[in-house]
Amino acid sequence: MYKRRMLGFSLIRGLAAILLALAVAAVFIFLATDEPFHALQQLLIGPVVSFGEDGASFNVQSFYQILAAMIPTIFTALGVCVMFSANQFNLGGEGGAMAGGFVAALVAIYLPMAAGLHPVVSVLIGAVAAGLITLIPGVLKVSVGASEMVSSLMLNYVVMYVVLHFLNYEFADRSKGATQTHAFLPTAKIAQMVRGGSRLTYGFIAAIAVALLIGIFMYRTRWGYQIRMIGINQNFATYSGMKVTSVILLSQFMGGLLAGTGGAIEVLGRYNTFLWKELPGFGWTGITIAILARNNPVAVPFAAFFIAYLNKGCLLMNTNSDIPSEMISIIQASIFLFFAAEQFLAGLRQRIVVKNARDELAQAQAAAAASEEG
Amino acid sequence: MSQFFDTIFKPEFVFAIIRITSPILFAALASVIAEKAGVVNIGLEGTMMISALFGTLISFWTQSWLIGVLGALVVGILLGAMMGFFALRLRTNIILVGIALNILGSGGTVFLLYLFTGMRGNTSSLSSPNILIPTWNIPLLKDIPVVGAMFSGHAVLTYVAFILVFVVWFLLYKTSLGLNIRAVGENSNAARSVGISVQRIQYIALMLSGALSGLGGAFMSMYYSQSWNTGIVAGRGFIALAAQAMGRGEPVGTMFSSLLFGTAQALETRVSGIQGVSSYLVASIPYVVTILGLVLYMLSAKRKVRRLHQKLKNRQDAEQRT
């Protein structure tokens, strides 16, 4: 009973946060446009429903695009889940995604391999490179106690500039007007899952599979278990005999590994050459998704879908009405703030706890009375 | 290479360092105040973005650069209060509140700009010289050779930034508010035991922090870039966090570490034209330096503790022998 009530409470609280965020968005939409209902329609149902002459219909291509957009952010969010679960605020996912994408691109261009193997090897090498990068703030934290937050933020920029350096000075394709690498070998491309321009690749399947795997890792293996326990109570973990330092480092490495995988799959799936000129932003979106998923890997794809859906809605508002797509930031920030707020609706929770205590007392008394009679 | 040294040994280079350091310094001082009160403000980046936008807009509407700057300041204070509300009142993890603010800063600003003006992405069409922050040629100083070219003719806010180093120091070390801030940040129980409201002090610190980063934002849009655009702050809020850490949280130390970053960035623009030097690698130097500085700082702090323990042990051993 209690469990059901608390579960209900969590749901209500989550929904309230989301609704509140959408309400904030709606207020801004009403302020910004003369056609608020059209804009809202674009935001809320536009992503999957198209309105033609013969009425509304399900827009499959658009749906695929949403799924495609989820791919990199699922990975970065999973990375955040793992890193934050150990109570380490490593924000290096951003740099990890860029490094992973770039290194994978290099492998895709310069190391010929068999078709089936090439993308896998490229992504793996990119991921490991990214993992080593996010490991740095972890090492600095456990060895000298330097704040992983500050060093990871700095590291993101170092990664960006180093990648740009190599992109511009070492690996640029001089024959092209824009700064970009040579084209990937055709063997390295990640195959499209569906026809059309949606860019929904098999990377999506990989993302879902990895979300499940990380779920298993966090909740069904000894390493994930240690990460969670360290995050909850590091003293307890030490006292119980866990290898706290190694496990923290493992979690930071995995965080980067996942972010790098996301970056690599995105690069090899969406483009033919590497052409990012700034940090891709997947790291920050990953944090929002992880917060929404409450660090639960299995919930990540759903949260990622939600964010990608809203993102698409905002893009549609941008094209079909006069609201800039950056509306998404306002929605994201609002969700973020209310979702993570411990005291949000704390009054309601308190009432549930009290009501429950009262119920249990009543039950106990009833039981006692019953046993007296008997 | 000689071309490089030519540019460096010119007063213009020092002038550039000072100019480039100013916005970082504002944000770094903002971080100093927050840290001293025991709260981490990683929302500096977003606060700068938002107040930069409002600085431009308000100065455009009022056709007064001064009111624009004050507007940015007020917006900064409001954002600081918002952080306080979520972090202190609703108990959202303050790092997450900061990240949310940064998200708002990066995208929300574009939306707000559109909401208020119908423009997308930048405000270059709004700018006109009379609503930019004016520069100030200091009488007498400007006529001294070399020195004049270095220190005269900066934006008014540049002077404000450097004066603020003193003001923040003064606030922290000479006023009762500063005393309370330091006490709350260091031992909140001690502060509470003498009747200081910890939450109130942290609210105030966050609002002051917001005010300072607001000025930093105004500097960016109303002087440095001459208008507002989406890439205007470009990580300065994060660098400021590092400058604060490297400056050991003290205003003067933070000024020097900010100058270090300013120098690195100034170098970057100077060397980018030179054959054989990668401007990107140069651009990464400030960040690398920050990480190294952080590590060195932590190592020195660690060594200090170890020395203290050794001293203690020696004394005990001496007592044992006697």
Added chain:
Amino acid sequence: METLKTAVETRDDLLAVEMKNISKVYPNGIAANRNVDFSVRFGEIHALIGENGAGKSSLMKILFGLEQPTEGEIFINGEAVKLASPSQAIAHGIGMVHQHFMLVPTLTVAENMVLGMPPKKGIIIDYKKAVDMTAEIAKRYGFNVDPEARVMDIPVGMKQKVEILKALLRGAKILILDEPTAVLTSKETVELFRQLRLLRDEGFTIVFISHRLNEIKELTDRMTIMRGGRSMGVYETKGITEQQISQRMVGRDVILTVEKDKSQPGDVILEVRDLSYINEWDKRMLDRVSFNLRAGEILGIAGVEGNGQRELVDILFNLREPEGGAVYVNGHEITGLTQRRIRDLGVSLIPEDRMVFGIAGDAGIADNIIADRFDKKAYNRGPIFNMKSIHEETDRLIREYRIVSRDRNQKVGMLSGGNIQKVVVAREFSSDPILIIADQPTRGIDVGATEFIRARLVELSRAGAAVLLVSADLNEVMEMSDRLIIFYGGHIAASFDDTTTLTDELMGEYMLGLRTQASEPKEEKTHV
């Protein structure tokens, strides 16, 4: 216990503090104070003594406005008052010097003195005036402090003076000092006493909390002795001997008997050799402590808290580094080993602070149960947890240890104190330990859980485990132990191979340092 004249107030006495019929029951049902009467005369140094858990701290927290009494009245200078917060207590002239100093390390002495009420010139703190105020009040009361030194740079004794001066500066006429000598060297203690006497002569009223009898005899005028949340009487210091104090302070209201067979000691399991430890306040907490513990026996460690027991346990589990000495388990040296290795040698620990070390409150019961064994073969199938065996083990232990919970995934932090401790105990007892270190295993938990845990400990020891029982509960440590060690001041004050002939009186005298086995009975000795 011989009868003694108690020093009850007459109508003519002027009372600075009068607390009448105070009771304090915490929400978890634990009664810290039961109908306590406590009164202090103007201008006296009044000792409040009792073991940890006797209710002294709780009573003083009520007097300083930190806690509200469940029942009872408080009079200050004869006037009924309600003390809802420390500031109200301060306004009534009450000042408290906490055991953990309420000072800001990087601020100077003068800044700490005026914190929250600095003298100002305009908006600027008049620092010079703060320094002058500090120097002046220090001079007036004969305290030697440097107003411009930073608190982090001054010795502990001076920090304490700053705390006392802070209270005086805020107009305190009644000073509560919570175990002020616990952190001081003997030289500093002498100095403190001199100053406290001066303050008394100036007309200040001082409440001195301690459990060091020699200090109390030396310094105070009267005393209130507490035990088990009750007042055991008020006495003139002159009219009572240390032995008499000890009898009233240490002792049991009800003697509990634990049924157990005679122990059959086996091989030496735990060997502690010359263990020393100096704490961060420069104080020697363990001084070359040595003892052995054999399989099949329960070795009790008794003593008033703060005499080195906590440090001993922490070092045994490598949660602190010793200054010198070594610990062997089954002949293997374990000093400096990781907790993993120590556990692998068959050591388990019931930690004193279960919320900090014993559990992960936000994790479920199963997660807490497997914390020391999650990587054992039985709970894994290759890289994946064998959830079936984890659940079986958890459910088995929940049944066996009668852990009252909704299900195995309920967050441990949501359980009652007794059930939280049962989770800890279930884990620590079920790993086939050869050595169990039980540090205050039954503190603050209900009777049912207490009895259960005690019976379990006896059972395990009779089955061959070595048990080291550290407890401040006299009943527990006297009745459970086969052998007993008493700690005082970081030394082993006494060690008994037969606990059956021990009396409460004798225990008290050893625990309070009136006697040691090396030179017994100890002659009257003060710090000087």
